[in-house]
Amino acid sequence: xxxxxxxxxxxxxxxxxxxGFSAAGVACGVRYEGRRDLGLLFSKEAGGTAAVxxxxxxxxAAPLLVTGEAVEGGDVRAVVVNSGVANxxxxxxxxxxxxxxxxxxxxxxxxxxxxxxxASTGVIGEHLPMDRIEAGIKDAxxxxxxxxxxxxxxxxxxxxxxxxxVAAVEVGGKIVTVGGVAKGxxxxxxxxxxxxxxxxxxxxxxxxxxxxxxxxxxxxxxNRITVDGDTSPNDMVLLMANGAAGNEPLTQGSPDYxxxxxxxxxxxxxxxxxxxxxxxxATKLVEVVVEGATDEASAATLARAIAGSNLCKAAVYxxxxxxxxxxxxxxxxxVSFDPGGxxxxxxxxxxxxxxxxxxxxxAEANATLAGDEVIVTARLGEGTAxxxxxxxxxxxxxxxxxxxxxx
Amino acid sequence: xxxxxxxxxxxxxxxxxxxGFSAAGVACGVRYEGRRDLGLLFSKEAGGTAAVxxxxxxxxAAPLLVTGEAVEGGDVRAVVVNSGVANxxxxxxxxxxxxxxxxxxxxxxxxxxxxxxxASTGVIGEHLPMDRIEAGIKDAxxxxxxxxxxxxxxxxxxxxxxxxxVAAVEVGGKIVTVGGVAKGxxxxxxxxxxxxxxxxxxxxxxxxxxxxxxxxxxxxxxNRITVDGDTSPNDMVLLMANGAAGNEPLTQGSPDYxxxxxxxxxxxxxxxxxxxxxxxxATKLVEVVVEGATDEASAATLARAIAGSNLCKAAVYxxxxxxxxxxxxxxxxxVSFDPGGxxxxxxxxxxxxxxxxxxxxxAEANATLAGDEVIVTARLGEGTAxxxxxxxxxxxxxxxxxxxxxx
Numbered sequence: 183x184x185x186x187x188x189x190x191x192x193x194x195x196x197x198x199x200x201x202g203f204s205a206a207g208v209a210c211g212v213r214y215e216g217r218r219d220l221g222l223l224f225s226k227e228a229g230g231t232a233a234v235x236x237x238x239x240x241x242x243a244a245p246l247l248v249t250g251e252a253v254e255g256g257d258v259r260a261v262v263v264n265s266g267v268a269n270x271x272x273x274x275x276x277x278x279x280x281x282x283x284x285x286x287x288x289x290x291x292x293x294x295x296x297x298x299x300x301a302s303t304g305v306i307g308e309h310l311p312m313d314r315i316e317a318g319i320k321d322a323x324x325x326x327x328x329x330x331x332x333x334x335x336x337x338x339x340x341x342x343x344x345x346x347x348v349a350a351v352e353v354g355g356k357i358v359t360v361g362g363v364a365k366g367x368x369x370x371x372x373x374x375x376x377x378x379x380x381x382x383x384x385x386x387x388x389x390x391x392x393x394x395x396x397x398x399x400x401x402x403x404x405n406r407i408t409v410d411g412d413t414s415p416n417d418m419v420l421l422m423a424n425g426a427a428g429n430e431p432l433t434q435g436s437p438d439y440x441x442x443x444x445x446x447x448x449x450x451x452x453x454x455x456x457x458x459x460x461x462x463x464a465t466k467l468v469e470v471v472v473e474g475a476t477d478e479a480s481a482a483t484l485a486r487a488i489a490g491s492n493l494c495k496a497a498v499y500x501x502x503x504x505x506x507x508x509x510x511x512x513x514x515x516x517v518s519f520d521p522g523g524x525x526x527x528x529x530x531x532x533x534x535x536x537x538x539x540x541x542x543x544x545a546e547a548n549a550t551l552a553g554d555e556v557i558v559t560a561r562l563g564e565g566t567a568x569x570x571x572x573x574x575x576x577x578x579x580x581x582x583x584x585x586x587x588x589x
Numbered sequence: 590x591x592x593x594x595x596x597x598x599x600x601x602x603x604x605x606x607x608x609g610f611s612a613a614g615v616a617c618g619v620r621y622e623g624r625r626d627l628g629l630l631f632s633k634e635a636g637g638t639a640a641v642x643x644x645x646x647x648x649x650a651a652p653l654l655v656t657g658e659a660v661e662g663g664d665v666r667a668v669v670v671n672s673g674v675a676n677x678x679x680x681x682x683x684x685x686x687x688x689x690x691x692x693x694x695x696x697x698x699x700x701x702x703x704x705x706x707x708a709s710t711g712v713i714g715e716h717l718p719m720d721r722i723e724a725g726i727k728d729a730x731x732x733x734x735x736x737x738x739x740x741x742x743x744x745x746x747x748x749x750x751x752x753x754x755v756a757a758v759e760v761g762g763k764i765v766t767v768g769g770v771a772k773g774x775x776x777x778x779x780x781x782x783x784x785x786x787x788x789x790x791x792x793x794x795x796x797x798x799x800x801x802x803x804x805x806x807x808x809x810x811x812n813r814i815t816v817d818g819d820t821s822p823n824d825m826v827l828l829m830a831n832g833a834a835g836n837e838p839l840t841q842g843s844p845d846y847x848x849x850x851x852x853x854x855x856x857x858x859x860x861x862x863x864x865x866x867x868x869x870x871a872t873k874l875v876e877v878v879v880e881g882a883t884d885e886a887s888a889a890t891l892a893r894a895i896a897g898s899n900l901c902k903a904a905v906y907x908x909x910x911x912x913x914x915x916x917x918x919x920x921x922x923x924v925s926f927d928p929g930g931x932x933x934x935x936x937x938x939x940x941x942x943x944x945x946x947x948x949x950x951x952a953e954a955n956a957t958l959a960g961d962e963v964i965v966t967a968r969l970g971e972g973t974a975x976x977x978x979x980x981x982x983x984x985x986x987x988x989x990x991x992x993x994x995x996x
Contacts, residue, residue, distance in 0.1 A: 496991030
């Protein structure tokens with residue numbers, strides 16, 4: 183699942199692909215024994231920049247407050263993450279734990295606390311076992327290295343596999359690399375619908391510009407996926423740029439800025455797709471493309487409504503090209519459009535046009551749902567804007583995972 | 590499931606409980622053989638009034654256009670309903686079918702077409718078999734009688750049981766009765782499944798006033814239920830008042846109008862609860878009460894967000910008092926509130942208060958989820974407004990039903 187640019191040799195995937203980043207993932211028993219649950223990602227280079235996108239859930243978890251403050255205040259060079267406990271809805275004590283995690287990691291790394299971001303994912307409403315976190319941080323600092331796979335594992339919850347991506351582009355005559363790692367919905371505890379992503383680059387990038395690249399790409403990637411419609415209080419995407427590539431710092435006006443922006447977006451898009459594909463209980467990745475809309479926001483709203491509809495998701499699982507449910511989800515999305523101008527496709531099979539069922543063989547339409555990647559396309563006759571959203575099917579397994587007791 | 594007023598003798602439940610209404614339900618093979626799938630409800634009295642609430646889904650089905658026109662234009666005395674095919678997304682031919690259904694029923698009943706409402710529920714994107722509908726209408730007219738149970742059956746789709754309710758109140762010295770019948774099951778997130786409800790009364794009621802009673806009650810009953818978040822293009826609540834009770838026509842200013850309004854709401858609330866309880870695959874009715882909000886709309890949004898969350902619904906199914914998911918759904922609902930001022934209860938067990946987990950025995954909280962009716966309460970510290978929403982649990986059976994609905 184690596185976004186490869188054949189022009190440029192890429193040594194490895196993930197958050198340690200860009201120069202100057204090292205990582206570790208260790209087991210410290212936050213919630214369960216015997217699995218990696220504490221990750222550390224660190225840039226050896228000082229003087230970089232960082233940007234962050236945080237959940238819009240009002241119930242913002244404690245680590246997000248601490249990380250938001252850190253990115254706002256200065257240049258974040260490290261992030262420490264635990265899985266198992268989300269440290270959300272934990273009040274003042276939870277906030278103290280998040281600051282504690284930050285201070286412990288900073289002390290071990292020889293940094294100021296404000297240079298360390300923190301993130302948590304797991305069950306809501308439980309307190310972090312700070313003694314274990316402390317031991318884990320010490321182990322992680324000792325284990326820091328080029329291999330990002332331990333970190334990629336440590337941040338997982340009910341995910342069934344790690345999610346890493348990488349892209350490289352030429353910027354001001356230098357090759358810069360963008361790497362990323364993410365976790366999606368998740369195994370140990372059904373409360374773990376958090377998504378976390380950590381994206382790194384060895385490019386030198388002006389801070390405001392970096393935030394712009396992150397926000398734009400987040401809107402078009404992570405904000406376009408859905409597994410179950412439940413937005414977590416712990417969602418976080420952190421982007422760190424350390425300048426190790428030696429390029430002139432990128433600004434909005436740099437000729438190569440668009441290429442850099444696209445590299446960031448390509449990494450995030452790949453991670454977003456992998457999160458959807460690995461949604462709890464999912465057997466299929468569903469890509470929904472909406473074209474011909476008046477504006478991108480409307481196209482995105484329509485695409486997300488389809489990708490998020492329980493009925494559409496169950497139909498995909500059942501390999502039933504039930505296009506009425508697709509049209510129906512568009513109808514209640516809140517976007518205004520003329521249903522008479524809509525064309526709907528399952529894969530290449532046109533199923534609806536001109537306000538009526540389009541003549542087609544239902545078996546042929548159903549067959550487009552047989553694989554593990556499904557494409558549904560809606561073409562509106564309203565304008566030229568388009569958007570893509572990603573989701574997954576709804577399965578009995580999703581219910582089993584999320585109906586089972588928290589232990 | 591009858592709302593009984595012990596002061597007043599009520600002979601039967603459902604839409605034929607008020608004087609002057611008769612009904613029938615027949616099998617005409619719209620989609621499947623051997624089950625009732627065409628219903629007719631008829632008032633012998635002329636000169637009544639009618640009101641209607643229709644789906645907000647942009648993809649409004651053909652019968653809704655026809656019924657909207659009829660209620661707008663005059664006094665509807667009959668409604669003909671089929672199940673099996675929704676007559677939605679069927680273009681010009683679909684509209685002609687809906688008008689055809691209306692005209693056929695009117696001719697058989699000796700009415701003007703504009704006195705007949707039509708409704709459909711079932712698969713989207715298929716055409717009505719008009720020859721079967723025509724035969725069904727003839728059979729239904731011949732079968733009209735006092736017993737509403739055949740009608741209650743004929744309008745069902747994946748519902749597992751019929752839904753009827755009745756209430757009676759004294760109005761201007763006369764006993765007036767309000768009866769109702771509904772179907773629900775899937776695609777239920779009414780914003781005025783398909784949900785259909787037909788409410789009748791023998792009260793004489795001014796038309797504007799009747800529409801006011803219907804709209805207010807719809808907002809507090811059917812607009813507060815959810816099965817799967819999918820708003821159908823066929824949702825319809827029709828209220829017919831035929832004046833057979835002989836009361837002075839009720840207007841907004843009548844001293845007994847509030848009592849009448851409450852009777853209408855009580856019938857609709859009972860039907861709404863029954864729709865939630867019988868949601869596709871559901872094993873439990875979930876009642877979510879939000880108190881202490883700044884205004885009723887905010888309370889309703891919060892209550893619906895909790896009732897609609899897949900993760901909350903799966904937790905209820907698993908009898909896991911996973912209050913973090915409840916708080917989380919409130920957090921992403923879009924309503925602004927102070928999480929530190931929230932108290933959460935499963936049944937009588939307080940699980941969260943003052944921004945932190947409230948000390949409680951998890952087994953005791955889980956035990957409140959063991960029955961077939963579950964109550965979750967959120968108390969905010971913001972104001973005095975409250976609202977109740979109803980939903981159901983999310984089960985493997987929901988996925989099974991919707992993975993194979995068309996086949």
